[in-house]
Amino acid sequence: MSNETPNQHAASRSGTRHRDERPIGRFSSLKTELSLLIVIATAIAFIMAWILLKVGWSGWLAMPLTLLVALGITYLFSRGMTAPLRQIRDVAKVMADGDYTVRVDDAATARNDEIGQLARSFNEMAGELQHADQMRRDMVANVSHELRTPVSALQAMVENMADGVTEPTPANLEGILNQTHRLSDLIAFLLDLSRMEAGAASLNIESFDFADFIDETVEPLEIADAGHAHTIHMNIPQGIIMEGDQDRLRQLFTNIIGNALKHSPDGTAVLIEAREDEDNGTVVTNVVNFGSQIEPEARSDIFRRFVKGKTGPGTESGGTGLGLSISRWAAQLHGGTVKVVDDVRGADFEITLPKYH
Template sequence: MAKPRNNSGKTKARLDISRPIGLFSSLKIELGVLIVIATSIAFVLVWFLLKYGWSGWIAMPLTMIVALSITYFFSRGLIAPLRQLRDAAEAMAEGDYSVRVQTGTDSNDEIGRLARTFNEMAEELQHADQMRRDLVANVSHELRTPVSALQAMVENMADGVVEPTPANLESILNQTHRLSDLIAFLLDLSRMEAGAASLEIERFNLHDFLDETIEPLEIADAGHAHDIVMNVDTDIWMEGDQDRLRQLFTNIIANALKHSADDTEVLIEAHENTSNGTIVTNVVNYGSQIPKEARSEIFRRFVKGKTGPGTESGGTGLGLSIARWAAQLHGGTVRVVDDDRGADFEIVLPKYHIASDE
């Protein structure tokens, strides 16, 4: 079967499994209908031939040939989609995850449902393959930049082109910090993929915890004149893994700072929801908004936000994905909610940790 190509040039195979039988919700019913149809036609035909004086030795073989032909015609409709599904599976085994099967609107039986499930599986595999490609491309790019800068600066110092001044050494240190941050992101990503969820649970004060989390961010943000306003009661206590939660809040707050104009505020407010035993924290980036259709997309790995029209924000594209992972480890959620003030990231965490049965 010819495979049309999409706009990207990648093969996009679509295998049609439409067939004469497919209106019923069960393959057993379809087979039963096929047997009834073939038997009825054979009975009528043999009756007609015998009535008009045909010899039984001629009528019976002729009737059997007609019945087998009818059965063969309809059985092709039952077997063909399975053959096409097999071909599609073989194409996927060779690495073509773009292959899909067309179920048609009249396919309601087990084969039709199998085809739709196959399409869903193919979609997930194609997405996973694209994620793998993105991982290689992103890691290569993110590693190349600081390594190239380090190599150039160290070679210049070794050749005596530049002096090892405090400013040059600080530049080297900044590049090593960038490499360290990237390695930490990749380690977190590997934990996400492995499902690692070991937590060191302790009770702590949320206000003090957020104050400690914000301090290094304010230092790193020097020069942009952002004002981080914290509206959190000092008597809110909760349970959780402070290291994992610090990843969560650091990534969310850093994202808000990155997408805020200079000389603007970032608001952090928290309150306890006594009705369901959770603590709700909102990190609001004044002025900017996130379109509703993009609110789920930004939490996917390697998806980078925009600092302006057609301009990516930089970074690894892993921060928000890791933040959501850290929240899920605690049985919480992170999402973007409607807020007239600006982009509002709402973090909902249980006040008390519930130990897993696993």
């Protein structure tokens, strides 16, 4: 059974496992170590030369031997001092080949000098690269899955109609339309995600009435929700004027309210209430999904990309898993926040936005 730490195991896989070979102690400055090395090598060379001359050695013999000993001491000391640099070089080569799991070992990171700081920073960078690479892999896999599902459904429906297996009835055509809408939504989400990653999103700031804005946002959601018998209660004070990009904010509220409707049983209600926080100059909106709750440990995860909510025990929602991530991004663009707060009534998404920019 191996007693290696994860870092040591990673380093040994790259052929870079080392122990601390420094005869000099653990100093907090590489300059101190180098200065001490010069002092020790010079002192030993001087003492050795003095002893050899005292015992009658010729200067032509004593001086070369003294220089060789001094060089040997310098090499021995410097080898331990530079070992982590060689290890970082070797690990960097392995990372350049695409393996981001390797790390500089504990002996290097335990140093207190500049090389130790470099080793720790290098390991942090390697961890970030490994995380980014895993995120990239997960995103490619998730996007492929999300695209394949509606495309496969569309292909099957169209092939059945082309072969005469099914008739192009209004119900079948509506099924095709629903799948194209799903594809369109996913593509729109991915475009927003690319803007979010690039930091290239710009805001078209304008003043608007918040109550009218919420009415306009809710209306198409009520139409799309037909057949589920949900009731949307709104408690929005009149006269709240705020500034923001209405398109981005509509994404934010559409995703949050749509999420509440999607995770509410048929025939239940969703509450949208807002208030002004005069002290902080913000508008606080709560979207409450009555009856259901989100566990505290899951409240941060649901805002991660491609994390889907549950419509029932063990059952994922049919969404893309990007809506809440896009919502949080839209809020952050405006200097606001979106979070789940404690509420005995049910799952409560609290949106805080500044009134003015």
